[in-house]
Amino acid sequence: MKPPTNLQSAATIRRIIQDAAGAVERARKDDPTALQEISDSTDGDPFRVLISTVLSHRTRDPMTALASSRLFARFPNVKSLAAANTRTVARLIKPVGFYNTKARTVKKISKILLAKYGGKVPENMDQLLELPSVGRKTANCVFVYGFKTPAIPVDTHVHRIFNRIGVVKTKTPEETEKELTRLADRKDWLPLNEVFVKFGQLVCRPIGPHCSDCPLNHKCNYYRTEYLPCVRKRPLRRAEKAISIQ
Numbered sequence: 001m002k003p004p005t006n007l008q009s010a011a012t013i014r015r016i017i018q019d020a021a022g023a024v025e026r027a028r029k030d031d032p033t034a035l036q037e038i039s040d041s042t043d044g045d046p047f048r049v050l051i052s053t054v055l056s057h058r059t060r061d062p063m064t065a066l067a068s069s070r071l072f073a074r075f076p077n078v079k080s081l082a083a084a085n086t087r088t089v090a091r092l093i094k095p096v097g098f099y100n101t102k103a104r105t106v107k108k109i110s111k112i113l114l115a116k117y118g119g120k121v122p123e124n125m126d127q128l129l130e131l132p133s134v135g136r137k138t139a140n141c142v143f144v145y146g147f148k149t150p151a152i153p154v155d156t157h158v159h160r161i162f163n164r165i166g167v168v169k170t171k172t173p174e175e176t177e178k179e180l181t182r183l184a185d186r187k188d189w190l191p192l193n194e195v196f197v198k199f200g201q202l203v204c205r206p207i208g209p210h211c212s213d214c215p216l217n218h219k220c221n222y223y224r225t226e227y228l229p230c231v232r233k234r235p236l237r238r239a240e241k242a243i244s245i246q
């Protein structure tokens with residue numbers, strides 16, 4: 001089913017972002033994502049944002065924040081991390097999953113940055129994508145949280161929520177990124193990831209989304225087609241059970 005046209009207007013998407021941000025604010029005020037925390041505490045150091053994003057793959061936010069702070073306390077910059085002992089790096093980042101592989105990866109990235117870019121992170125999508133373990137989501141995180149340039153990092157939360165609402169109808173995060181960058185006003189790109197990662201953790205959760213309290217439910221396709229029909233069946237099921245007991 002094609003999503004209603006009005007859901008795809010830049011103004012509606014802005015309203016969706018504002019409503020989701022309001023819900024996050026009401027649910028839990030002072031709890032930024034790991035990447036926002038790293039960006040705030042380092043004044044958006046692209047190197048630390050890049051390394052932390054690689055550490056965050058398949059890892060929960062609190063573990064990413066813990067591993068990153070332990071790693072950067074010992075190896076604060078690209079030069080020291082490139083020269084670090086891999087086992088020491090693995091021990092420091094152990095709270096994250098696949099820590100042995102990630103230890104080798106972050107060292108490799110640091111060495112490449114030193115050899116090819118004078119120790120700087122390139123502000124260029126193609127060059128970022130050449131680095132090991134860096135895909136579009138990671139590269140876009142470096143743009144948003146590091147360089148503060150407009151981009152839309154699409155992780156599982158952003159992909160799931162915009163498909164549930166019906167703004168996009170896509171199969172992969174890459175397709176969602178393409179659609180959202182086409183539909184959303186460029187000046188709304190920067191806050192989008194931060195808002196929807198938190199919204200996905202707190203409200204529109206992968207399993208058991210809080211649809212009845214959600215400020216977006218009047219716009220949401222999932223609410224209309226999945227949640228409401230399911231809720232309407234519940235009293236009927238209870239009544240059927242009562243009849244069968246009699």
Ligand code: SF4
Pocket residue numbers: 161164165203204205209210211212214215216217220221222223
């Ligand atoms: S109504 Fe439910 S599915 Fe739709 S955005 Fe809100 S929580 Fe997610």
